[in-house]
Amino acid sequence: MWWKDAVVYQVYPASFKDSDGDGLGDIPGLISKLDYLKDLGIDVVWLSPMYKSPQVDMGYDISDYEDIHAPFGCLADMDELTHGLHQRGMRLILDLVINHTSCQHAWFQESRSSKDNPKRDWYIWRQPRYDASGNRHPPNNWRASFGGSVWEWDEKTQEYYLHYFAPEQPDLNWDNEETRKAIYDSAVRFWLEKGVDGFRIDTVNKYSKPAEFVNAPVTEPGSAWQYAYPLFCNGPKMHDFLKEMVRDAMDPFGEVMTVGELPCTPDAKEILRYVSARERELNMVFHFDMVYLGMGTVWKYIPEPFDLRDVKTALGKWQRFIQGTDMWTTVFAENHDSARSITRFASDAPEHREASAKLLALMLTTLTGTLFIYQGQEIGMVNVPREWPVEEYKDLETQNFYARMKDSTGNDPKEMNAAMDGIAYLARDHARTPMQWDDSENGGFSTGKPWMRVHDNYREVNVQKQLGEHDSPLMFWKHLISFRKQYHSLFTHGLFTEYGHDNTALFTYTKTLDNCAVSSTNGESMETIETKALISLNFSNSCKKVYLPEDCKAATIELAISTKDGKVESDTLGPYEGRVYWVR
CATH class of the missing domain: 3.20.20.80 (Glycosidases)
Known part of the structure; x- marks a missing residue:
């Protein structure tokens, strides 16, 4: 696939x-x-x-x-x-x-030409409703995505047609x-x-x-x-x-x-x-x-x-x-x-x-x-x-x-x-x-x-x-796409686990290898296999310490990639910084 x-x-x-x-x-x-x-x-x-x-x-x-x-x-x-x-x-x-x-499609042009046209039923047409004073109204009160009624009056055939979007976008009748x-x-x-x-x-x-x-x-x-x-x-x-x-x-x-x-x-x-x-x-x-x-x-x-x-x-x-x-x-x-x-x-x-x-x-x-x-x-x-x-x-x-x-x-x-x-x-x-x-x-x-x-x-x-x-x-996007493909079993297919949900500054999660998703090749190149990664993302404008989940504390943690250029040595994320660590 x-x-x-x-x-x-x-x-x-x-x-x-x-x-x-x-x-x-x-x-x-x-x-x-x-x-x-x-x-x-x-x-x-x-x-x-x-x-x-x-x-x-x-x-x-x-x-x-x-x-x-x-x-x-x-x-x-x-x-x-x-x-x-x-x-x-x-x-x-x-x-x-x-x-x-479009209302300019040949199908709709035929459909609206007359009530007995062979393509009349290719779109959704309905009779109007009338109130006690004899005033004409659409069939219901639905609002279209772009505002107004979902029904548009057609003067020639004296019926409304349905459009969930603009009046110029009549809905097709899939029941036909x-x-x-x-x-x-x-x-x-x-x-x-x-x-x-x-x-x-x-x-x-x-x-x-x-x-x-x-x-x-x-x-x-x-x-x-x-x-x-x-x-x-x-x-x-x-x-x-x-x-x-x-x-x-x-x-x-x-x-x-x-x-x-x-x-x-x-x-x-x-x-x-x-x-x-x-x-x-x-x-x-x-x-x-x-x-x-x-x-x-x-x-x-x-x-x-x-x-x-x-x-x-x-x-x-x-x-x-x-x-x-x-x-x-x-x-x-x-x-x-x-x-x-x-x-x-x-x-x-x-x-x-x-x-x-x-x-x-x-x-x-x-x-x-x-x-x-x-x-x-x-x-x-x-x-x-x-x-x-x-x-x-x-x-x-x-x-x-x-x-x-x-x-x-x-x-x-x-x-x-x-x-x-x-x-x-x-x-x-x-x-x-x-x-x-x-x-x-x-x-x-x-x-x-x-x-x-x-x-x-x-x-x-x-x-x-x-x-x-x-x-x-x-250039970072280019590098990341290559990185994702190199470790596609882990990142494209891996199992996601979130930590520290209530933290409003840090988004922390791990990706763990799903053995069912491991494949030996990615396109024409051999895939590099890693079994677990920790991702730490700082969505704030101030420095935040990397959160280390309990199930990672006994492991060896190695920086794989950071959004900051150059070597990263501290365990503190700068404003809007993100990192990926290998967990081994």
Whole structure:
């Protein structure tokens, strides 16, 4: 199972590298950086949506699964990308966005053309409700992910259609067998036949719709639309649909890598149904416990407090849960839907930024599971400055939140300042600023005006600069990836044990060799075997003494690696320092 030991790098095409000066990243730009990714130690590139799209939701509104968004390139470019990766011993996975399409997709255009169109039932249509005064209302009170109702009125056919996301993203009707077959042909087989190695599957638990669209409980009094995720995630036929898709559309192509985006599924037993090897549905899923920390329960971008104990709980839950099961897990701290991890979980202060970048890198590379890195994470990119005005933020979710807050508070200055604080801390836009390649204009991302403003710190934080510094975050990441692969049975597969949970400054854990996971080779090279490691991470801005667990005190402790450059002799960790010790 090659995907277990893989190191995956997510590319957000609009922001990675622009090859033609139009200000938008593209596939030829990505191709030009394949040697950089290979040198970093990447095994798999996960390419976020590059399909033909009106770009209402940055490509997650697909109008044609079998074509490319023209500014990104063409099908021939995709063939070149796949070949280039395979030639370098790397693989490619794509985003599989099949809960919904764009409203401009030919399928939906037919579906909304008339009530008796053959594709009418390919989407979810419902009659309106009427109150005692004869006023028309949507079928229920569910709030869409981007705000407003999940139902959009269609004037021509006098019915509502369902959209869990934006109105321009109508949900497909998976209960229709003909629809499912079309999805498999167009979105899955088409790309596997072109040599793609797998998929990150978007919103993988929303395909099966509930039998009845009952109202959600009122958690936000005064609002017409209520939080309803528990009602539309993990529907009654969800597992049947996934088993069918894997069996019919993927298995004929051999070992296809699948990783599911599985939000709002806190029950570990329910997750086991998705990723148990016996169930034959998904290889693994993303667990969002850590990424969701600090997000508001009513208003996502109104932050709520958390501390290191919450981070430890979030990570430890899935490290421990896979032990003794036949499931696999993922390790990540950033993606295109989250703010930057240094800002959120460590410190982006100039004096601590590089140390924090290395600290998080050391944590992630020593945890069990398939490792996912998001573009720019390897050079320590952070959230944009608080001073940026809301106009610089491009994401639909951010702009909708700001507009709702403006409307609900009467544009109260204090409330709007708090809203901007939340945006500056949590908005998805922070992950979408252009990649910082060098200190030239626009950070070397583009010779034209970038579609989104480049981070102000690009002259201090960029790839070219860090390649020339042996102790930079980039070079440390490169070293750590090699280190992880050298000891992959211990770090990628090892057993996790946490110590000192209530300590709000130190994260201490051991990794112990799981004999069942030991293999004699890692790719083409022999693996070095160590049986136990102690990891000590200081998530504070002051010095802390390394905590030595009782079961390590009688052993010989030898430093293996530190986030600090040079020889480390004391048992005291500096601010945001992390270390790995061999325990023998």
